[in-house]
Amino acid sequence: MSVLLATIEQSGSTGEQIVFWVCAAIAVVGAVGMLISRRAVHSALFIAATMIALAVLYVSQGAPFLGMAQIVVYTGAVMMLFLFVLMLVGVDSTESLVETLKGQRIAGLALALGFAVLLFAAIGNVSYNFAVGIDGANAADGGNVQGIAHLIFDRYLLAFEVTSALLITAALGAMVLAHRERHTPRKSQREQSEDRVRSGEPQNLPGPGVYALHNAVGTPGLLPDGQPTDRSVPEPLRGVSAAVGVDHEDTRRVNALAAGGAIIPGKAEDES
Amino acid sequence: MNPTTPQYGDLALFGHDPLWLVILKALVLFIGLVLLTLFTTWFERRVVARMQQRVGPNRAGPFGLLVPLADGIKLALKEGITPANADKVVYLLAPMIAAAAAMLVFAVIPLGPVVSIFGVSTPLQLTDFSVSTLYILAIASIGIYGIVLAGWSSGSTYSLLGGLRSSAQMVSYEIAMGLSFVAVFLYAGSMSTSQIVAGQTDWWYAVLLLPSFVIYLISMVGETNRAPFDLPEAEGELVAGFHTEYSGLRWAMFFLAEYVNMINVSAVAITLFLGGWRAPAPISTVWSGANDGWWPILWFLGKILVMLFVFVWLRGTLPRLRYDQFMRFGWKVLIPISIVWILLVSAWRGIRNEYGTDLRTTLIWLGVILFAIAAIAFLLDLRRAPEDEVVEPTYDPYAGGYPVPPLPGQEFTYTRRAPQTVPATVVETSALESTGQELEGDRNE
Incomplete structure (x- = not known):
């Protein structure tokens, strides 16, 4: 942790540090709040706050494209979809605390441990000076957006295309699962009105x-x-x-x- | 400032303002937006009244100009009601999110070229960075939260339905909106608003990229929940939609957010498609100084007024769409058209960048010939089509008494069956039988 703090202190201006400490606090509070809040919609709100705080951090670290994409895609689309479903649950319903999955605590603990190892390894890398820093990477291609475009459409083109094929397959799969064949043709507005008149009661009840x-x-x-x-x-x-x-x-x-x-x-x- | 001053359209212009200037710019934008909102409410009521052969507000002040102030005072003095089964915190938070998000967009809207404010030379724009149009989309998607949460937290069915409608509507129309931006990015070669305006020195993108402009115009109305797309607050179905339970100043914040959003999307349309702060063609050709100094603010405000008039005009002219028609239009018309259009534009740009103009003219002619062949073939096919359209009814879906889907290879044909004879439900009241009021249609209710 002290390594991390040291790197933060040596890099960046005071403005950047203020942004970091404010946004980091919001992100942590949001993450903890997501875990402990009883209502699903509150959890969704907390995680949205975390995402926005992270996006601000990305922007202040010199990766504006990533920050904006984070808000548009995750906060704007994914979380909104979650919220859309959660809203149908109703305002006064709280989560059931009965665990239905067996052994989920152990599995969760193992996953958390693995993630922690990964995280420390990644952050620890900073102290070995392998990283060039975002400014160097941005300067190489003439800008942040250009740099990302260069990587996605040149070096990682195959991975990008495979991911998009996967996503399209998933979307098609969802459509196939939700699709229902129509066995009778849909009544047009004209047919509906004709039926109404034929029924002998064209007016309202x-x-x-x-x-x-x-x-x-x-x-x-x-x-x-x-x-x-x-x-x-x-x-x-x-x-x-x-x-x-x-x-x-x-x-x-x-x-x-x-x-x-x-x-x-x-x-x-x-x-x- | 640097000794070599960067030209307009260079991002190096931004980020050098002293703190007091940043605060001043932000304050002016905020106050300007609030004043413009007050003006717009009056403007809308007057114009709609005119369109409906009425007079409109004309009592308070000259031409009723003080009506927005009176409205504001009335709203401020009203009680802010909190429903008993509302989620209190979220209920209070929702209008704040909506209003705050609406105010943020103007930070990246260019209002004019570099001017001198109290001796500091600075562009008439709060800030700009390489992805500022994405920032606009991001802020718009945060603004949806205000509406959705208002609908959910009110604890009322109408509000919930309004919130659900608006979230579905705004998310789907934001896709069409984002896609309409792409062609502009391709032409401007940038996602920053000041560079996009700089790219429109000769031609407005509304002319060069007309399909994108039309798609944006439609989706911006859907995005702001304005008539004819005001389904989240369709008063005939949902009372007032997501803000049914709100009153007083909290309601006023939603009102403010809606009108500021109208101004926002108008400003974005102007920046991306209508030349930004640049003077319209006849003025700039006659008067060379039209794009210098403080004059551009005038052109910008004029364009905003025209866009607001279009909003009011739409409201005064078109009836509200049905919800399924509206969603079908967004997903099955707007989005496919924009995707095909982006494909065309990017292919066009790619060819031009790679091969220059020689190949381009060849390709144009090739395209014209191919299109003509395709059109002729299509027309011939249309003529021939009715002859070979005899489909044999291969199977009866109701053969066994229950509907059965077609197996692979079987083709589904609809056979109209005689209505089944079900005994009429016995109606308790003897009166109906005696007067012969019992009709065929009653069974279907």
Whole structure:
């Protein structure tokens, strides 16, 4: 660690150091927060903060293209896709803490150990002066973007193409898995409207009834001739008269009125 | 400054400003954006009113110019309601993310050439670096977080649906937007905004790269959630979409973000396609000093106004798209067209860089001849097509009573079957039977 600190102190201006300490703190807090937060969306937010902090560090280290690509690709696309799925989980749901994978702790520990070895080896390399530094690499090709382009499209062209073929295959695979054959042709807007007219009821369904006592959605509406109609009640409520269903007592009363009663003056004469 | 002053379009111009100048520039940009937002709200209401044969706001101040101020005061004095089942922290954070991200884009927008501010010679741009257009895309993608999180944290169904819609919409239209940038990068040979503007000295890229410009214009409307692509806040379906539950100043921040984003995408369109701060053609040909000193700010603001007018015009003219049509348009029309266009442009650039103009003219003629042959063949084929389009119905998908997908080699044909006779559901109310209101269509509800 002291080697790392020493390298930071000897390279870079005060501005760069301030950026480093601020962004490093954000990145670490974000990473820890990602692990300990209960809600999946909070975890996603923390990791997004970590990614942005890392992107700022890349930019301040002289790799602006990498920094921007990090935000556009990882924060903007990948994390957004994660968030998209997580949002459907709902605002007040928390993660279940039951472990379903056997031996995942040991496997995780082993992986973490391997990663730590890799990380220390990579950072330790700095003290052996193999690295030229990003400025030298940038200057060789006339700029950061040009340097990356040179490496990707010249030296690592095969790896780049293979990766892109892999990604395209994955995308196609996802599409094949999600694809469902259509067995009937899709109805056009014209056919739909024709079907509607043929059904004998081209207009909207009647709205729920508004009586002096009730205006709940389960109350049947009255047709123009005074008859109540079940079709104004949403289907799940039809026939469920107990709690929220159709108020059949109301229906009966209205029916009785419509049949012979004379609440509305002149109504009874018209009906008979 | 160095004794040899770099020309405009050289990135060495940037990064030498003293601290006070950086702060001054940032402050001016911030205040300018807020003032421009206030103006835009008034402008939009007046112009839309005009288009709808109304007068629009005309009470507060001359021509109703003070209406935005009155709105601002009203919003500031309103209560900021937090729903009981909202995620409090994220709920407060979301409008801040949206507004802050919107403000950041203008840092890399060039507003003019090198001028002298209090004795310091500096370009009229806060900063620029080699990938500043990617920075614009990056900031735009952070801005989406504000909207998505607002939708999620409100704890309301309408907000959630609005947030989901907007995240899907903005992510997919950002792809089309990014692809429309690529042709510009190829022509300018750079991703920095000041170099792109410098590359448009002779021709605007809107003329040279018209398909890219059209794709950008469409995707920028989708990216800002403006009509006819304002599905995240479609009031007929989602009340107000992601900001349904917001009120007071928090809502005002979303409002600010939307209008600043409109200004942002307009500024990006101007920078990448419409010559940036350069004076439009008739002025610059007549008056040689039009592109010097402080004048470019005038041209830039004029172009911004025109773009804002286009936004308002679209809103006043076009009805809102249906969501599936909108997504289909983005993924199946805009993105394939831009990919093919990029292929053409890069092939064109490659040929020009490698072989110069001689081969180019040969290739043009070759292309024209090939295209003509292809067109004739296509037309002939169109004429012949109906004759050999007799397809034998090889199998019946409903043969066994259940739909069965076609096996390899079998071709699916749709056979219209008579509607199945299902007994009508018994409707409880006797009234329906008595009046004969029970109709065929009821079964299908």
